[in-house]
Amino acid sequence: MLRTKFTELFHVKYPIMQGGMQHLGVPKLAAAVSNAGGLGTINITIYPQLDHFRKALQEMNALTDKPYAVNISLVPDLDMGEKIREYIQICREEKVQIIETAGRNPADIVPDIKAAGMKLIHKCTGVKFAKKAESFGADAVTLAGYEVAGHPGMDEVGSFVLINSVSRAVTIPVLAAGGIADGRGLAAALALGAQGVVIGTRFVASEECIIHRNFKDAIVASAESDTITCQRSIKNMARYLKNETSIKVLELERQGATLEELMPLISGTNSKECYVSGNLQGCVFAAGQSMGLISCVKTAKEIVDDMVHEAQEVLSGLNGMNQ
Ligand SMILES: Cc1cc2nc3c(=O)[nH]c(=O)nc-3n(C[C@H](O)[C@H](O)[C@H](O)COP(=O)(O)O)c2cc1C
Numbered sequence: 001m002l003r004t005k006f007t008e009l010f011h012v013k014y015p016i017m018q019g020g021m022q023h024l025g026v027p028k029l030a031a032a033v034s035n036a037g038g039l040g041t042i043n044i045t046i047y048p049q050l051d052h053f054r055k056a057l058q059e060m061n062a063l064t065d066k067p068y069a070v071n072i073s074l075v076p077d078l079d080m081g082e083k084i085r086e087y088i089q090i091c092r093e094e095k096v097q098i099i100e101t102a103g104r105n106p107a108d109i110v111p112d113i114k115a116a117g118m119k120l121i122h123k124c125t126g127v128k129f130a131k132k133a134e135s136f137g138a139d140a141v142t143l144a145g146y147e148v149a150g151h152p153g154m155d156e157v158g159s160f161v162l163i164n165s166v167s168r169a170v171t172i173p174v175l176a177a178g179g180i181a182d183g184r185g186l187a188a189a190l191a192l193g194a195q196g197v198v199i200g201t202r203f204v205a206s207e208e209c210i211i212h213r214n215f216k217d218a219i220v221a222s223a224e225s226d227t228i229t230c231q232r233s234i235k236n237m238a239r240y241l242k243n244e245t246s247i248k249v250l251e252l253e254r255q256g257a258t259l260e261e262l263m264p265l266i267s268g269t270n271s272k273e274c275y276v277s278g279n280l281q282g283c284v285f286a287a288g289q290s291m292g293l294i295s296c297v298k299t300a301k302e303i304v305d306d307m308v309h310e311a312q313e314v315l316s317g318l319n320g321m322n323q
Contacts, residue, residue, distance in 0.1 A: 002014055002015055002186075002190075002308055002311060002312065004173070004190070004195040004196055005173045005195045006140060006173040006175065006195035006196035007195075007196070009119070009139060009140070009173060010039060010067060010097075010098060010119060010139075010140070011067050011097075012034075012037065012038065012039045012066070012067055013037030013038075014036075014037045014038055014304060014307075014308050015175075015186070015190070015195060015196030015197065016033075016037075016038040016039070016186065016196065016197055016199065016304055016307060016308075017038060017039040017041065017069070017100075017121075017142075017175060017196060017197070017198045017199070018030060018033040018038060018039065018040050018041050018198075018199060018200070018203045018300075019041060019071075019100075019123075019142070019150075019177060019198040019199060019200040019203075020041045020042075020043045020069070020071025020073065020100055020102065021041075021043060021071075021200055021203075021204070021286075022043055022045055022046070022073065022078070022268055022271070022286075023043075023046060023211075023268065023271060023272050023275055024043075024204060024209055024210060024211055024275070025041050025042050025043035025046065025071060026042065026043075026046060026056065026210060027042065027056055027059045027060040027063055028063075028208050028210060029203060029206065029208045029209050029210070029300065030042050030060060030068050031060055031063035031064040031068070032206070032208040032299070032300035032301065033068075033203065033300045033304065034064045034066040034067065034068045035063075035064050035066060035301070036300050036301040036303075036304040036305065037066075037304055037308075038300075038304045039067060039068060039069055039098070040060075040064070040066075040068045040069070041068065041069040041070070041071050041100055042056060042057070042060060042068065042069070042070050042071065043070075043071045043073065044070060044071065044072055044073075044080070044084075044087050045071075045073055045078045045080075045268070050086055050087065050090060053087060053090055054090050054093075054094060057070075057090065057091070057094035057096065058094065061094065061095070067097050067098060068096070068097075068098070069096075069097075069098040069099065069100045069121065070087075070091055070096050070098070070099055070100070071099075071100045071101075071102065072084060072087070072088075072099060072100070072101045072102070072106070072109070073101075073102050073103050074101060074102065074103035074104040074106060075102070075103035075104070075151065075236060076103075076236060077236075077266075077267070077268070078103065078268070079103065079104070084109055085109065085112055088109065088112045088113060088116060088118075089112075089116075091116065091118065092116035092117075092118070096118060097118060097119060098118060098119045098120075098121060099113050099118050099119070099120050099121070100120075100121045100122075100123060100142070101120065101121075101122050101123065102122070102123035102124075102142075102151075103123075103151070105129075105132065105133075105136070106120075106122060106136075107136045110136050110137050110138075114137060119139040119140075120137065120138045120139050120140075121138065121139065121140045121141070121142055121175065122138040122140075122141050122142070123141070123142040123143075123144055123177070123198070124141055124142070124143065124144070124153075125143065125144050125151075125152060125153025125154075125155065125157070125162075126143075126153055126155055126157065126162070126166075127165055127166050127169045130143065130166045130169060130170050130174070131169060131170060133170075133172075134170045134171070134172050138172060139172060139173075140172050140173040140174070140175060140195070140196075141166065141170065141172060141173075141174055141175070142174075142175040142176075142177050142198045143159070143162045143163055143166050143174060143175070143176060143177060143178075143194075144177045144178055145157065145158050145159025145160070145162045145163070145176070145177065145178035145179060146158045146159070146178065147159055147178040147179030147239075147288055147289040147290065148177050148178030148179070148200075148239060148288050149178075149200045149201045149227075149239055149286040149287050149288035149290075150200065150238060150239065150286040150288075151236065151237060151238055151239075152178065152229065152237060152238075152239055153237075154232070154235065154237055158178075158179075159176055159177075159178045159179050159180075159189075160192065162176075163176045163189055163192040163193060163194050164192045164193060166193075167192060167193025167194060168193065173195035173196065174193060174194050174195060175194060175195065175196045175197060175198045176189035176192070176194040176196075176197050176198070177197070177198035177199070177200070178288060178289075178290075179288065179289055179290050180197045180199055180202075180290060181199065181201065181202040181290040181293040181294050182202075182293055182306070182307055182310055183306065183307045183308065183309060183310020183311035183312070183313065183314060184310060184311075184314055185197065185290070185293070186307050186308075186310075186311040187310075187311040187314035187315050187318070190311070190315070191318075199290075200286070200288065201219060201287050201288040201290045201291055201294065202290060202293075202294055202303055203300060203303065204216065204219060204287070205219040205220060205294050205296075205297050205298075206297065206298060206299060206300045206303055207297060207298065207299045207300070208299065208300050210275075211275045212274075212275060212276060212277065212278035213278065214278040214279075214280045215275065215278070215280060215285060216297050217297075218241060218280055218285075218287075219287060219291050219294050220294055220295060220296060220297065222241065222287070222291040222292070223291070223292045224289045224290075224291065224292025224293070225289075225292070226241065226242050226287075226291060226292075227239050227240060227241060227242055227287055227288065227289055227291065228240060228242045228246050228247070228250060230246055230249045230250045230253060230266075230284070231249070231253070231262070231266065232253070233253045233256075233257075234253075234259050234262065238266075238284070238286065239286065239287070239288060239289075240284045240285055240286055240287060241280075241284075241285045241286075241287040241291075243280060243281050243284075243285065244281040244282075245265055245281060245282060245283055245284050246284050246285075248265060249262060249265050249266060249284060252265070265283075265284065266284050270282070270283045270284075271283040271284060271285065
């Protein structure tokens with residue numbers, strides 16, 4: 001057992017959440033994580049049509065009777081505007097228990113989420129944002145450190161400081177995201193005051209993830225230094241695998257490219273096609289520094305079990321030092 005405030009409040013066995021992942025957060029992976037005792041997550045942005053989204057939730061409900069989350073990404077290129085309320089209504093009807101928001105302050109949709117009786121986890125990148133989330137009613141916050149896949153904060157603060165400082169600043173459970181791929185990382189996050197961890201890259205390199213094998217093999221083959229951060233110029237910083245496309249994005253930014261000029265390279269449509277075809281160089285691919293800690297593809301259950309066992313060993317070892 002690894003019981004924390006997060007596992008108690010969200011009724012999950014282990015303090016491990018699979019973070020929302022554009023194009024990849026589908027029932028096959030999310031259900032495998034939830035059935036393994038973690039918290040799986042489905043992304044609404046994968047389902048631009050409401051009836052497809054409802055079918056995905058129904059599929060999820062058939063695959064697991066455990067809690068899972070639905071990710072609502074509110075970054076500028078994924079924000080659905082007012083239509084989001086219809087998605088929340090479907091979540092309510094299909095008995096979703098947890099919403100994960102990310103990308104901007106979701107205060108405008110918090111009343112909808114709360115009225116539906118769902119718990120809210122808000123992903124953010126610093127103390128002031130976490131305090132704000134607590135004040136508008138979030139039940140937990142995820143802190144994305146600089147190591148994270150996807151969108152780290154513009155302030156570039158790493159997980160070590162972020163988790164420690166935010167855990168002291170808010171009373172709601174804090175989840176650590178970025179740089180965590182094994183039980184050592186989980187134990188370290190708990191030691192810093194986190195009540196759980198949010199993991200992306202490690203779950204991409206799982207058997208159940210629907211991405212082409214080339215991307216999983218790239219994660220296994222990559223070192224911690226094989227990522228780059230781009231999109232600072234458009235105030236939407238992102239950490240990607242270092243490949244031809246992300247290097248090109250960075251070069252264009254240095255030459256003063258506009259958002260319109262960058263869009264063909266950073267758009268989700270581009271990534272979606274490459275994730276299916278296996279074209280590793282043809283798109284930006286969100287991947288964290290935690291790639292350096294990943295040495296094989298495993299099932300989601302093996303990932304969760306191994307993390308928990310290793311964390312327990314680490315915690316016992318640390319306890320042994322305190323004699
Ligand atoms: C391929 C991929 C796509 C992602 N897409 C999203 C997304 O759409 N929305 C979101 O909130 N986070 C997204 N993330 C971030 C994850 O939810 C999580 O915060 C992050 O992966 C944790 O860092 P780690 O990869 O080092 O474990 C994505 C991550 C990956 C690897």
